[in-house]
Amino acid sequence: MGVYAQLARAVERQDWVQALRLVDLLREHTEDPAQRRDLENYRLELERRFHPGDPPPTPLPPYRPFLHKPFVGEFPVTNLFDHDLPLGERDGNRRFVSGQGQVWIPDPLHPCGKSDGHAGYDWEMPVGTPILAAAAGRVTLAREEPEFFCPSLGRLVRGLRVRLLHEPEFSDGERADRRTLPRWETLYAHLSQVGVQEGQVVAPGEIIGLSGDSGCASGPHLHFEVRRFDNTNSGQPAAVDPYGWFGSGLDPWSIHPLGAESLFLWQVGQAPSLGACL
Structure with a gap:
């Protein structure tokens, strides 16, 4: 659950801006090179789903993960x-x-x-x-x-x-x-x-x-x-x-x-x- 569950819901809603934010968050926190490559490829797939005229993703909020x-x-x-x-x-x-x-x-x-x-x-x-x-x-x-x-x-x-x-x-x-x-x-x-x-x-x-x-x-x-x-x-x-x-x-x-x-x-x-x- 957590970030991955939020990502699944964003994709289900076709909220591509939010989905890209969450993928970026996951990329920032993974130390596994293979997982990072998978997330980068998944991000490219999500970018292709954007409709013309959609606003670009806004930057992720600052983070300091410890909770x-x-x-x-x-x-x-x-x-x-x-x-x-x-x-x-x-x-x-x-x-x-x-x-x-x-x-x-x-x-x-x-x-x-x-x-x-x-x-x-x-x-x-x-x-x-x-x-x-x-x-x-x-x-x-x-x-x-x-x-x-x-x-x-x-x-x-x-x-x-x-x-x-x-x-x-x-x-x-x-x-x-x-x-x-x-x-x-x-x-x-x-x-x-x-x-x-x-x-x-x-x-x-x-x-x-x-x-x-x-x-x-x-x-x-x-x-x-x-x-x-x-x-x-x-x-x-x-x-x-x-x-x-x-x-x-x-x-x-x-x-x-x-x-x-x-x-x-x-x-x-x-x-x-x-x-x-x-």
Whole structure:
């Protein structure tokens, strides 16, 4: 699944621009010469399918692949990252912009963008589904969040969540260059059970908890969020889209005073499927 599943769906939709982007992404990340040749030949085949007058493919978003899938299997995505603007209740502009630049009015019944200002991705899954660390990191939070009022439920709630800090690794004698290797944080929310302790170091794929519907959740799902700690517009941590920005023009969040540039952060084959929301 992941990138290959997205490529298959793009070809099925005859979205040749998106298909070429995904083939380029796969080419960039393969170290197998034979596979790279196959992808180059496949790219030529896709180019021949372009209709006259179609726009040329736009460049791939910047990438720094380090994330693994935070669960096993496939689950439907129910909410995307709002690029305009992922500020939660502080957004309020009634305008949802996906990573592909699609615009709509957020609505609880929308299949892809339900929450104005949503700062992550939601995958609907049964309570008790194992949630995995998306990358090596240190647990900075593993407990209930402070009680707050949930407008959609009309009551006070407290949800279980885990935060992991991911810092670049360097060999002896090397010094961290924050300009090229920023720190990241991943958040896993609405859990039913936490399986790690604060300060604990975890490996990619290690179980950190179980999914649930705690906190401000209308049903069982995983809320997954990525924050960038360095090279942000404000100098403060900012939520970013781990799928990057594929839309034409500038990403509105990348130029916002509180925003940051979104990079494609998934390792090859590890990006959870976005289904029809791609």
